[in-house]
Amino acid sequence: MLILYDHPLSPYAQKVKIALDEKGVGYETRVPDGIGIGGAQGDFVEASPRLEVPALIDGDTRLFESTIILEYIEEKWPEPALLPRGPAQRARHRTIEDVLDTQFEAIVWGLGELKWFKRADGELAEAMQSAAKDQIDGYYRWLEKQLGEDRWFGGDEFGWADMCTAPYVNGAAGFGYTPAEGSRLAAWLDRANARPSVNSASTAAQEVLSGMEQVAGAVEAGIFKREYRDHRLEWMVKSGGLDIVVQGLARDNIRFTPLPG
Incomplete structure (x- = not known):
């Protein structure tokens, strides 16, 4: 059985679930423990060193990054094809x-x-x-x-x-x-x-x-840290939220992509 680490609100994880469902491939979903509060561990961390969903475990194969996962699914289960031929x-x-x-x-x-x-x-x-x-x-x-x-x-x-x-x-x-x-x-x-x-x-x-609606307090307390990966940081700055980034750094309630290890 495939194991897919996901969060229901992640569009990256959603597209992987859609692909698996379209192809009729069975899988089990798991929400990683401690994601967003620095407590993630175990198979999820081994599969996704960036601590991001989705992560896919297929036997000994461990994959992260949604596009790579989709390409793996398309190659392993080619029918019905989701990519066109040309x-x-x-x-x-x-x-x-x-x-x-x-x-x-x-x-x-x-x-x-x-x-x-x-x-x-x-x-x-x-x-x-x-x-x-x-x-x-x-x-x-x-x-x-x-x-x-x-x-x-x-x-x-x-x-x-x-x-x-x-x-x-x-x-x-x-x-x-x-x-x-x-x-x-x-x-x-x-x-x-x-x-x-x-x-x-x-x-x-x-x-x-x-x-x-209940998560704002956890962010304010620094318990939950939102990931400001590259394109998100760009959007925040160009859309007028530079002070939000500065405040988040000062309050230690934002994070960036971690180093593997």
């Missing part, structure tokens, strides 16, 4: 994934810093939320162009770019930033969420959201 189309799907994994993920993560972890309030929070809305709208326009008139990003078949996009758009929608009503992207999202694989990952995320 090299140009494969590159396009991987490009969409990369944009969502880096630029778009940082926006949704930043909204979580504001709403759940109370990093800012008043005018600063409003300004950063306004910046996030403009950015999300821009990426929605870009995604709509990538989709074109097709049913899925790969044409008639649900595939790689679809499973890599749905968790992020659902994450933004959870903060109230939905694709424009009547748009092709909105219709695509409805189709995606109707798939059992996407619905399962989205439902699991929604089930843990109710507890997120």
